[in-house]
Amino acid sequence: MHLTEEHIMMRKMVRDFARKEVAPMVEIMEQTDEFPSRLIKKMGAAGLMGIPVPEAYGGAGADTVSYIMAIHEISKISAAVGVILSVHTSVGTNPILHFGTEAQKQTYIPKLAAGEYVGAFALTEPQSGSDAGSLKTTAVRKGGSYILNGSKVFITNGGAADLYLTFALTDPEKGRKGISAFIVEKNTPGFHIGKKEKKLGLLGSNTVELRFEHAEIPVENRLGEEGEGFSIAMKNLDVGRIGIAAQALGIIEAALGCSVEYAKNRTQFGRPIASNQAVSFKLSEMAVNAEAAKLLVYHAADLYQRGLPCGKEASMAKQFASDAAMKAATEAVQIHGGYGYMKDYPAERLFRDAKVTQIYEGTNEIQRLIISKYLLQ
Structure with missing residues (x-):
């Protein structure tokens, strides 16, 4: 690289x-x-x-x-x-x-x-997660505005964000081709921030429910043409997945770093635990996965930067890096022993933070489905 x-x-x-x-x-x-x-x-x-x-x-x-x-x-x-x-x-x-x-x-x-505004992305709904095209939120044209009704869940940055890219049906009979995108500002009447979720990890990162109750959005805040919303969402998920893969890569390297440091300094039976093959092999595998994830992540980023197709590579990077992050964090806890289960050590936080990387921006099951479709088309 x-x-x-x-x-x-x-x-x-x-x-x-x-x-x-x-x-x-x-x-x-x-x-x-x-x-x-x-x-x-x-x-x-x-x-x-x-x-x-x-x-x-x-x-x-x-x-x-x-x-x-x-x-x-x-x-x-x-x-x-x-x-x-x-x-x-x-x-x-x-x-x-x-x-x-x-x-x-x-x-x-x-x-x-400039960071004056924080952005959020409102696609997921209570009954439409992996099947994002089955969303139910509606946007009905009324003169120079659209009236939005519905709800969204698991919205990252929600409550802190100043604008929300929101996806809603403008023509329910067309399914995915009837989805449109809107820029919704935080103080829009009829737009409400709902429950803030209590999460396993990523504490400090808001995850909330959104409610639209006759929220009036100006036509000029529609993003793209009517019916282009699903396409807009999918086209931006490639770089979104590369971003989550990079987040997972950071977790892998943090887990490796704290594990190496602990293994070199923790002494049992008169010698550092790093001298035990059972521990050193764990560190070795973590290091290999970190390098492999890094190559996948930066390769996908380079393809995206050059305007080349990268859907398969983005899914590969996201799936591999997130799986490797969960494994690295689990091994970090194991290497730390009882201390790895304590909040005084970073391994515990890394373990909690890693899990969601296998879930959001498309579950890893969805990533494997995407990769297989590229292989079989």
Whole structure:
């Protein structure tokens, strides 16, 4: 994997920022489960909330590899902050950047890139998870507006976000081809933030329910044409999956790092436990999986950056990296023994954070289905 001088500089900047600004917030987020609003403002000031956004819209103007690198490096310190960044950029900002009108771009992208606004993506519903095309939320045209009714669940950044890219049926009889996309601002009358979920991991990253009760959205806030919503959602899931793969990669490397450190310093039977083959082999496998995941993640990011098809590669990266993250975190707990089960050590948090990477942005069962379809088409 070849990194340019710009990539190396970006990596150093993000690593320094993560150690200085993100690391002190980890324990606070674990204790309070509060969204780190002040940290997000600092990330915006550092240019991290708009890395792949062109400079003309207030972004850093960097490439996709730089953006994925930022998620990777931040997730080594906090997977929760990593997913906040990933959702905000991949599916909260990118759809407007790629499918929005010039007026929409001028209105929203500079604020998103600066971290003044946080973005969210509202697709999943109580009865439509993996089968996203079966959503029930409706949008009925009424003069110069659409009236939205329905609900969404498991919305990352919900409650803290300033705008929500929301998908609803404008023509229920057309199924997926009747889905349209809308930019919904947080203070829209009839739009309500529902229950905040109590999660196993990623504490500090909000996950909420949304309710639309005759919420009136101006026609000019429709993203794309009527019926293009499902296509818009799917086209942005590739980079979304690469982002979650990068988050998982960060978890793998964090698990490996803390495990190596503990194994070298923990003494039993008069010698470090790292000298035991049962432990050293675990470390070896974690290291191999970390390198393999890294190659898959950055290969997919490079394809996306160059505008080449990457659906299969994005699914491969997401599936492999997330499975490897769960395995690495499990082994980290095992290597730490009883201490791995305690909140005083990072292995416990990594274990809780890793599991969801196998579930969101498309379950790993869905990823295997996608990969197999590419192979058999």
